[in-house]
Amino acid sequence: MLTYNVRALRDDKAAVAGVIRACAPDVVCVQEAPCLLRWRHECAELARESGLVVITGGRPASGNLLLGSWRTKVIATRNARLTRTRGLDLHRSQPLLERRGLAMAVLKISGVRVGFVGLHLGLDAGERARHVAEVFGHVQLLRTAYQTEHLVLAGDVNELPHQYCWIRFCVRFVDCAAVAGRADELTFPAVMPDRRIDGIFASQGLQVVDCRVVDLPEVARASDHRPVLAVLRVPA
Numbered sequence: 001m002l003t004y005n006v007r008a009l010r011d012d013k014a015a016v017a018g019v020i021r022a023c024a025p026d027v028v029c030v031q032e033a034p035c036l037l038r039w040r041h042e043c044a045e046l047a048r049e050s051g052l053v054v055i056t057g058g059r060p061a062s063g064n065l066l067l068g069s070w071r072t073k074v075i076a077t078r079n080a081r082l083t084r085t086r087g088l089d090l091h092r093s094q095p096l097l098e099r100r101g102l103a104m105a106v107l108k109i110s111g112v113r114v115g116f117v118g119l120h121l122g123l124d125a126g127e128r129a130r131h132v133a134e135v136f137g138h139v140q141l142l143r144t145a146y147q148t149e150h151l152v153l154a155g156d157v158n159e160l161p162h163q164y165c166w167i168r169f170c171v172r173f174v175d176c177a178a179v180a181g182r183a184d185e186l187t188f189p190a191v192m193p194d195r196r197i198d199g200i201f202a203s204q205g206l207q208v209v210d211c212r213v214v215d216l217p218e219v220a221r222a223s224d225h226r227p228v229l230a231v232l233r234v235p236a
Contacts, residue, residue, distance in 0.1 A: 001025050001026060001027040001028065001029070001116075001152065001154065001200065001229070001230055001232065002020065002023050002025040002027070002028045002029070002214075002227050002228070002229050002230075003028070003029040003030075003031070003118070003154035003155055003156075003198055003199070003200055003227060003228050004016070004019070004020065004028060004029070004030055004031070004223070004225065004227035004228075005030075005031040005032050005120070005155075005156045005198060005223060005224070005225035006030055006031070006032055006033065006046075006222070006223045006225075007032050007223045007224050007225070008032045008033070008034060008035070008063075009033075009034060009042065009046065011221060011222055011223050011224070012218075012221045012222050013045075013046070013049075014049070015218040015219075015221050015222035016046065016050075016222045016223060017046060017049035017050045018216075018218045018222075019214060019216055019218050019219055019222050019227060020050035020051075020052070020067075020227075021049075021050055021051050022214075022216055022218075023214060023227070023229050024051075025052075025069070025229065026068065026069045026071055026072055026109065027055075027066065027067070027068050027069075027072065027107065027116055027152075028050070028052065028065075028066070028067040028068070029064070029065075029066060029103070029116065029117075029118030029119075029154040029155055030046075030057070030064065030065040030066070030067060030118065031063060031064060031065075031118070031119075031120040031155050031156045031225075032063050032120065032156075033046070033057065033058055033063050033064065033065035034046075034058070034063075035058065035059045035062070035063045039058050039059050040058065043057075043058045043065055046065075046067075047067050050067065051069070052067040052068060052069055053067065053068055053069075053070070054066075054067060055067060055068045055072075055074055055077060055103075055105050055107075056077035056078070056079060056103050056104070056105055057079060057103030057118065058103075060079040060081075060101070061079040061080070061081075061101040061102055061103035061118070062081060062082075062098075062099050062100050062101030062120070063101070063120060064079075064101055064102060064103035064118040064119060064120055064155065065103055065118065066103045066104075066105050066116060066118055068105075068107065071109075072107045072108070072109055073107060073108040073109075074105060074106075074107055075105075075106040075107060075108055075113060075146060076105065076106045076145075076146050077104065077105045077106075078104040078105070078138075078142065079101065079102065079103055079104070080101055080102045080104065080138055081099060081100070081101045082099075082100040082101055082102065082131045082134050082135075083130065083131070083134060084099055085122070085124060085126075085127040085130070098122060100119075100120060100121065100122055100127075100131060101120075102117055102118065102119050102135065102138055103117075103118040104116065104117050104118070104138065104142055106142065106146040106148050109234050110234050110236075112150065112234045112235065112236075113146065113147065113148045113149070113150070114148065114150045114151065114152065114206070114234060115139070115142045115143065115146065115148040115150065115151040115152070116151070116152050116154070117135070117138070117139060117142070117151065117152070117153045117154070118154060118155050119135060119153060119154070119155035119156075119157075120155050120156045120158075121155070121156065121157050121158045121159070121165060122158060123158055125159070125163075125164070128157075128158065128159060128164070128165045129164055129165065131165075132164075132165045132168050132169070135153070136168075136172070139151060139153070139172075149203070149205060150202075150203050150205050150206050150234065150235075151173075151202075151203045152200065152201065152202050152203070152206070152232065153169060153173060153200075153201040154199070154200040154201065154228075154230075155198065155199075156197060156198050156225065157169070157197055157198065157199055158197055159197060160195060160196065160197065161175065161178075161183065161196060161199075166199070169199075169201045170201070172203075173201035173202055173203055173204075174201065174202055174203075174204065174208065175199060175200075175201060176199070176200040176201065176202055176208045176211035176228075176230045176232070177196070177199060177200070177211045177212070177213075177228065177230075179208040179211065180208055180209075180210050180211040180212065180230075182211055182212050182213070183196070185212060185213035186213065186226070187213055187225055187226045187227075187228060188224065188225050188226070189224050189225070190219055190220050190222070190223060190224050190225055190226050191220050193213075193226060198225055198226070198227075198228050199228060200228055200230040202230070202232055205235055206232045206233065206234065206235075207232065207233035207235070208230065208231075208232060209231040209232065209233050210230070210231040211228065211229070211230040211231070212228070212229055213226050213227070213228055213229075214226060214227045214228070214229050
């Protein structure tokens with residue numbers, strides 16, 4: 001699977017699709033997918049050019065989008081908006097911070113149900129901390145409603161691995177890059193990256209075969225983030 005912040009496809013759409021195709025993922029968690037006019041068309045076009053289909057997300061998930069291959073069977077989908085944070089956004093000089101959300105799906109892979117949650121946490125540390133608790137609430141609902149033992153969280157965490165939210169995720173899930181011995185591979189910015197703020201987190205029952213930051217030639221012009229690709233083995 002792949003997680004990729006595509007910056008609303010403002011850079012090079014063809015390069016984004018090319019990167020995704022080259023990775024040949026079964027599932028993609030996209031952040032900053034199109035949310036404005038013709039967003040459905042834009043998301044469908046990205047899926048088609050990437051050789052995938054839209055599973056769920058887009059505007060109802062505040063820009064989180066799940067794409068999948070024909071090898072995955074969709075059991076259920078759900079989108080959610082996280083609580084809006086009121087207060088001055090110093091980054092944008094607006095009265096409200098950008099609304100955050102989740103794109104969620106339960107897929108059958110090799111006969112086993114696996115839940116996927118795509119997320120993009122905000123720039124404000126206090127908001128991120130509050131939203132982590134909400135994310136865990138949605139994860140539990142997904143597990144209970146669809147009897148899903150295995151689950152993957154993926155997205156743009158907007159903080160470093162030693163900070164609060166990343167640590168909270170690692171209490172309940174494993175950091176796939178760390179397990180694969182690639183925690184030193186950085187994701188932002190795409191050109192000369194200096195930090196790791198994008199990650200894939202898997203529940204204990206899933207085996208991490210590999211996890212790495214994608215460094216294809218197209219990555220530098222596709223977006224301002226580098227994507228993260230994980231190979232996970234579902235237990236028989």
